[in-house]
Amino acid sequence: MRNFFGKTLSLLSVVASLSIALSLATPANAQSFGTSTASSGSTGVQMNNGVTNTGSQTMQYGSGMAPTLQGATNGTIGPQGADATSVVGVNTAGTVRVNNLANLEALLNITANGMEILGVAWGGPTMIMGFMHMAAGTQDSMKRVLYGGAGVTGGLATPGAVNWLVASARDANLFS
Numbered sequence: 315m316r317n318f319f320g321k322t323l324s325l326l327s328v329v330a331s332l333s334i335a336l337s338l339a340t341p342a343n344a345q346s347f348g349t350s351t352a353s354s355g356s357t358g359v360q361m362n363n364g365v366t367n368t369g370s371q372t373m374q375y376g377s378g379m380a381p382t383l384q385g386a387t388n389g390t391i392g393p394q395g396a397d398a399t400s401v402v403g404v405n406t407a408g409t410v411r412v413n414n415l416a417n418l419e420a421l422l423n424i425t426a427n428g429m430e431i432l433g434v435a436w437g438g439p440t441m442i443m444g445f446m447h448m449a450a451g452t453q454d455s456m457k458r459v460l461y462g463g464a465g466v467t468g469g470l471a472t473p474g475a476v477n478w479l480v481a482s483a484r485d486a487n488l489f490s
Contacts, residue, residue: 415489419480426476433469437462 441462447455483489 415484418489422476422480423473426473429472430469433465433467433472437465437467437469440465 439462441459444455444458444460444462447458
């Protein structure tokens with residue numbers, strides 16, 4: 315068992331390192347290639363290889379440097395309603411609207427998943443110990459089995475119950 319676990323762990327580490335290496339070696343494809351010649355009747359710029367470029371891409375021909383970042387552009391989305399939250403100092407020209415329900419939902423999902431892990435991690439061994447005590451003929455063995463089953467069931471049911479409550483609150487417009 316120990317040898318199998320060691321081989322599995324080493325295989326997972328090799329796969330993880332290869333996936334990281336491949337993701338770092340993949341180009342961003344942000345540069346334009348070839349010389350640009352304007353095409354007639356097209357809104358973009360026609361490249362020599364037949365690829366239409368919108369004209370907003372950075373034109374760098376083999377310089378090997380990263381493209382220059384563009385500044386903020388004016389947006390048309392403003393705060394909607396008197397209770398809209400705006401963040402000052404964000405690198406945009408317009409107002410940024412914060413979705414507080416999404417932040418609350420993410421926090422509740424993290425908490426519910428933690429409760430699921432704790433319920434299964436406590437309930438499973440408790441139920442197994444109850445079965446072991448049942449085989450030995452101990453008096454309170456059935457109580458341990460029931461507590462363990464309740465822990466596992468409660469842990470598995472928590473994320474679904476939290477998602478149901480958040481969806482009901484969103485559908486009833488309780489957060490708007």
